[in-house]
Amino acid sequence: MSPSSARPTLVTDVARSPHARLLPVPVGRVGLEGELWGRRGEAHLLASLHQQWEQLEATGRLENFRRVSGRSERPYAGRVFNDSDLYKWLEGASWALARGPRPDLARLVDQGIALVEGAQQPDGYLDSYYSLERAGERWTNLRDNHELYCAGHLLQAAVAHRRATGSDRLLRVATRVADLLCAEFGPPGSGRRPGIDGHQEVEMALLELYRETGAERYLALARHFLESRGHGLLAGGWFGRAYFQDRAPFREMDRWEGHAVRAMYYACGLTDLYLETGDRPLLDNLGRLFTRMVSRQIYVSGGVGSRHDGEAFGEDFELPNAQAYTETCAAIGSAMWCHRMLLATGEARYADLFEWTLYNAILPGWSLDGLSYLYVNPLEDGGGHRRQHWYDCSCCPPNLARTVASLPGYLYATEGEAIWVHHYAQGTADVDLGGRTVSLTQRTRYPWDGRIELVVNGQGEFALHLRIPAWCAEGASLTVNGERVGPPPAPGTYAVLGRRWRPGDRVQLELPMPVRHLEAHPWVAEDVGRVAVTRGPLLYCLEGVDHPGAVLRDLAVDPARPLSAAWEPEWLGGVVVLRGEGRAHPLPAAWEGRLYRPAGAGPTAAPRPVPITAVPYHAWGNRAAGPMQVWLRRG
Numbered sequence: 147m148s149p150s151s152a153r154p155t156l157v158t159d160v161a162r163s164p165h166a167r168l169l170p171v172p173v174g175r176v177g178l179e180g181e182l183w184g185r186r187g188e189a190h191l192l193a194s195l196h197q198q199w200e201q202l203e204a205t206g207r208l209e210n211f212r213r214v215s216g217r218s219e220r221p222y223a224g225r226v227f228n229d230s231d232l233y234k235w236l237e238g239a240s241w242a243l244a245r246g247p248r249p250d251l252a253r254l255v256d257q258g259i260a261l262v263e264g265a266q267q268p269d270g271y272l273d274s275y276y277s278l279e280r281a282g283e284r285w286t287n288l289r290d291n292h293e294l295y296c297a298g299h300l301l302q303a304a305v306a307h308r309r310a311t312g313s314d315r316l317l318r319v320a321t322r323v324a325d326l327l328c329a330e331f332g333p334p335g336s337g338r339r340p341g342i343d344g345h346q347e348v349e350m351a352l353l354e355l356y357r358e359t360g361a362e363r364y365l366a367l368a369r370h371f372l373e374s375r376g377h378g379l380l381a382g383g384w385f386g387r388a389y390f391q392d393r394a395p396f397r398e399m400d401r402w403e404g405h406a407v408r409a410m411y412y413a414c415g416l417t418d419l420y421l422e423t424g425d426r427p428l429l430d431n432l433g434r435l436f437t438r439m440v441s442r443q444i445y446v447s448g449g450v451g452s453r454h455d456g457e458a459f460g461e462d463f464e465l466p467n468a469q470a471y472t473e474t475c476a477a478i479g480s481a482m483w484c485h486r487m488l489l490a491t492g493e494a495r496y497a498d499l500f501e502w503t504l505y506n507a508i509l510p511g512w513s514l515d516g517l518s519y520l521y522v523n524p525l526e527d528g529g530g531h532r533r534q535h536w537y538d539c540s541c542c543p544p545n546l547a548r549t550v551a552s553l554p555g556y557l558y559a560t561e562g563e564a565i566w567v568h569h570y571a572q573g574t575a576d577v578d579l580g581g582r583t584v585s586l587t588q589r590t591r592y593p594w595d596g597r598i599e600l601v602v603n604g605q606g607e608f609a610l611h612l613r614i615p616a617w618c619a620e621g622a623s624l625t626v627n628g629e630r631v632g633p634p635p636a637p638g639t640y641a642v643l644g645r646r647w648r649p650g651d652r653v654q655l656e657l658p659m660p661v662r663h664l665e666a667h668p669w670v671a672e673d674v675g676r677v678a679v680t681r682g683p684l685l686y687c688l689e690g691v692d693h694p695g696a697v698l699r700d701l702a703v704d705p706a707r708p709l710s711a712a713w714e715p716e717w718l719g720g721v722v723v724l725r726g727e728g729r730a731h732p733l734p735a736a737w738e739g740r741l742y743r744p745a746g747a748g749p750t751a752a753p754r755p756v757p758i759t760a761v762p763y764h765a766w767g768n769r770a771a772g773p774m775q776v777w778l779r780r781g
């Protein structure tokens with residue numbers, strides 16, 4: 147679609163945030179053509195939003211709102227935080243409306259808003275679980291029951307809807323809720339109640355509402371909630387304080403711990419607080435936690451939160467494959483944090499992780515038809531882990547919808563007289579730069595191909611910053627109008643092209659994408675003796691369906707025998723497949739019926755050559771059920 151027809155909408159509006167380095171180019175100014183990142187098209191997004199609406203209805207989530215307004219006699223249905231699924235859906239649908247007119251979707255959005263309006267209490271309170279029969283129990287279990295978490299998602303939905311449509315309708319509801327929170331909660335001595343929510347979310351939501359309205363009280367309340375954490379307000383319960391990141395104040399934390407989605411949403415709120423206040427030690431500690439996370443706590447996919455127990459970060463290097471939890475929402479939270487850190491610092495490492503996480507930890511959670519999802523994302527599976535159309539606890543599907551719907555807002559940014567290109571995808575952008583509009587056209591088949599042509603339609607002097615991904619170890623090459631510029635830009639940085647531009651100038655960026663084998667730190671026990679296969683920004687895996695008769699655990703690849711890449715338009719909706727020769731190491735018969743034996747005993751069987759076919763990890767689980775493996779035996 148053309149970007150000019152849509153409403154310019156910032157997902158994270160740091161236009162007046164005094165400590166933001168970069169200002170994103172709004173959703174409505176960026177058009178994605180052909181393949182949307184990772185092959186998810188506009189049609190799939192809309193199909194997904196409609197399918198999710200049907201699930202919200204079928205599972206009683208919408209009925210919960212109707213019963214509060216007296217239009218239903220049915221009992222409350224589902225989890226205590228089910229309201230948040232409608233709010234996340236409204237946010238996603240709003241970003242979709244910012245990308246272009248969608249009358250059918252707009253009608254559903256209006257229906258959803260009417261349900262929310264109808265459930266608001268006279269004093270502004272809104273939570274369908276704590277209305278009616280539980281009205282006397284408000285604010286009695288902030289640790290476990292997500293009351294402020296749900297309110298946070300309402301605030302985010304309202305901000306998105308206002309930005310996308312210009313309507314104040316949902317924002318009026320949300321500001322009444324936020325004002326009630328301001329009246330209820332506050333620091334000691336304020337006469338208001340103490341308390342923070344067990345699940346972070348309301349913090350970044352209040353900060354975005356502050357950006358939208360300019361009302362300082364929302365900033366103050368967000369700061370109060372963030373600074374109240376780590377002092378034992380969430381003590382007790384099954385998991386202990388670390389689960390809630392309440393074991394120590396943030397400034398004393400030296401690693402992420404506990405529930406991964408909470409941790410990442412906490413990180414978003416803290417980064418938002420820095421963007422508004424310039425609290426440098428806060429940013430410095432966020433940077434240290436990021437460094438520790440990417441060097442000890444993250445999967446090769448970019449997924450975080452390895453433990454099923456508590457949906458939590460494990461110990462350093464505790465990264466099991468079949469037992470990987472890596473909730474889709476945790477990856478989304480990590481990407482949202484990367485986005486904020488990028489806006490604050492302009493450091494390429496945050497855009498690098500955003501990209502890697504998007505392709506390899508977020509998109510795996512969404513089926514190729516957009517209609518089913520993964521909540522848990524193992525890196526190895528025997529064939530039993532399958533996608534579902536919905537979940538009892540269904541946080542991930544609407545989280546995917548709001549993320550994918552807002553993707554155009556993550557590609558570009560400006561900084562004074564400079565345009566930053568963070569990500570590569572076929573499409574166009576109209577960038578406001580110092581009172582003029584610069585139109586950019588990207589022609590590329592990225593992520594399948596590393597050639598990117600950027601046509602710059604703008605006049606005068608400005609700089610173009612182009613991200614050279616950290617994975618591009620072979621070195622990028624860069625030309626303007628066919629002439630090579632400067633020394634080869636270093637991977638993991640932004641190449642800066644400062645010049646006087648003329649309309650139609652052509653920038654060509656070449657990012658070589660050889661097949662690469664990665665190995666893990668020796669302390670990641672499950673990956674010892676194994677390699678993972680990547681190409682460009684994509685992680686690959688083997689699926690049993692491509693290796694009939696083989697046992698994936700017995701298959702090995704040799705980094706010295708590179709796999710070759712081939713575009714397969716008929717596979718998985720069109721993907722680059724990697725093929726080559728591997729080896730099967732058949733299990734010696736001596737192991738039959740044994741689990742252990744004296745080390746070094748017995749002969750090993752000779753390997754035999756076998757054809758290997760690797761597919762992008764984000765596309766796994768879309769065909770017949772069967773084994774899947776990311777980390778492959780080496781040899």
Ligand SMILES: [Zn+2]
Nearest residue numbers: 473475541542
């Ligand atoms: Zn989730």
